Amino acid sequence: MLNYPEHILHQVEKPGRYTGGEWNSVCKEWSKTPLKVALSFPDTYEIGMSNLAIPLLYDILNRNPDILAERVFSPWLDMENLIRERKLAFVSLESGHPVKEFDILGFSLGYELTYTNILNMLSLAGIPILAAERGGDFPLVIAGGSCSxxxxxxxxxxxxxxxxxxxxxxxxxxxxxxDAKKQTLSKDQVLRELAKIPGIYIPSLYQAEYNPDGTLKSITPTAPEAPPVINRRILPELPPPTVKPVVPYIEVVQDRGAVEISRGCSRGCRFCSAGIIYRPVRVRPAAEVLSAVEGIMDNCGYDEISLLSLSCSDYPGIENLVKTLAEKYADKHLALSLPSLRLTPDSVGLVNVLAGGRKSGLTFAPEAASERLQKVINKLTSEEELCDTARTAFESGWTSFKMYFMIGLPTETDEDAAAICQMAGRVNSLSRGAPGRRPQIRLSLASYVPKAHTPFQWEAQLDEESLYRRADIVRQGLKRWGIKVSWSDTKMSLLEAVFSRGDRRLGKVIYTAWQKGAKFDAWSECFNFTLWQEAFDECGLNPSFYAHRKRPLDETLPWGHINAGVSAEFLKREYARSVEGQDTPDCREGKCHACGLEKAVTECNNRLHGK
Known part of the structure; x- marks a missing residue:
């Protein structure tokens, strides 16, 4: 039985987004399962099904006989209109039950520009948008992920x-x-019980106060169960990987199997929030990776597997792992992908093994071109290393070479932007000597967004006029070589900067923008900054206050009560080193830098004390 009427599905662009019934999906008996959980990613099915967290939690929860976990994603505009016009229930993919009948609705937060979709999904489900207006008859709305x-x-x-x-x-x-359901506790009582769990933050149990200048004065608990600081949950080792993920009926963004080979990164790039909030590095044993690949191929039929990590190049024995997989599945023509490789000639050799006869495009991310700025951001890639990598790639037959850079990084100058052209020009000159068809050189620019819990969390985002000038320096400098340049939308980057370091007053801006029609803000065809500007104006808030203002080091930050494990003292030390142009070595290759994790992670503590 279809979750939505067949005549409705015939009217939408991709009906496979809403039918459910995919291979490996789990549909438990509703009436006999005590706890019902709806897992959601606030974007389309194709993007949500490519999110790593959803299949992990789906598998974990459905292994518990007392819990059923089902999926729900944000319907695209055509389906949303039909749901509203026909007054249809917004339902889950597995059983087709209305979302508002679940006990828990959980959102995975991976990007700030999906926030209005959360409100839109609550509205579609008939669930009050404001937490204060939801009683015990509605699902408990929870969220996790990097944005949390x-x-x-x-x-x-x-x-x-x-x-x-x-x-x-x-x-x-x-x-x-x-337990609360058995005791028939009220919602307020449930929230107080949840506040006792390490790593669970209940915002309604805290009060925010502000200074006359608009900066945050304090965030304090209002209930004895609520701790003044919420410590990030850190697993000592990776749990077993999911080997029976749901296989979509339609093509999704990451249409392949995936195995997380490690979590965390210790390289210490100062612009990177993932490098902080996923510390420490935890490595999955090679034998477990091999077993997981075999399980996914047997259970899903995939002929392409992605080995996921923040830095695949740093996985111990990555060459042997890739070689073993390539040899083991040579007769099945298994394609392997490593999405996060460092810029070295060895990386090219590694992907040569992966690619077999298919050699289309390579992508690397130097981020900054000048040596000075590379030391500021603590990501060192010499021009010589880049050229050696490009030369190796071209000699190996790769036909496309793409580089990612950021503009607007702290302390960046026009000369730093011009250095991007010089670096790209060197790569372009090397492409002339490539055998066969000349490789295409492409370059992608992103406007830098300062993030919470990083050494640059106090820095201002560069204003739009300056960003345009820097981008124009790069584009004009590359014209003579015909190198294609793409650049992210500055208005999107502005909003991302606002919400990544914003306070709870922004809730009324999000609500107002959604009421005006803002949704799918991460999609260029849907993004309308005018709606957001109107929302900021009506709420009496200025986006520049959040994005373009440099914060003093002693300012109380909206996320200060969230302990990511890395101390503010360490971030301040790293910030000072960036200003001085000093790089900081990878802590796994040298001494422990006492980032704060030594207080919570045994391995880090042992390294600090030389054990």
């Missing part, structure tokens, strides 16, 4: 945030809700 490390902009809408690794925390939370 600054949960404040969504504090008005989310009942509970899972801070950090969710695999164990979500089980603790669900067990607490199960």
């Amino acid at each position: 490390l600054n949960p404040e902009p969504l504090a008005d809408f989310i009942d509970a945030f899972v801070i950090g690794d969710a695999e164990e925390a979500i089980q603790d939370l669900c067990q607490a809700v199960l």
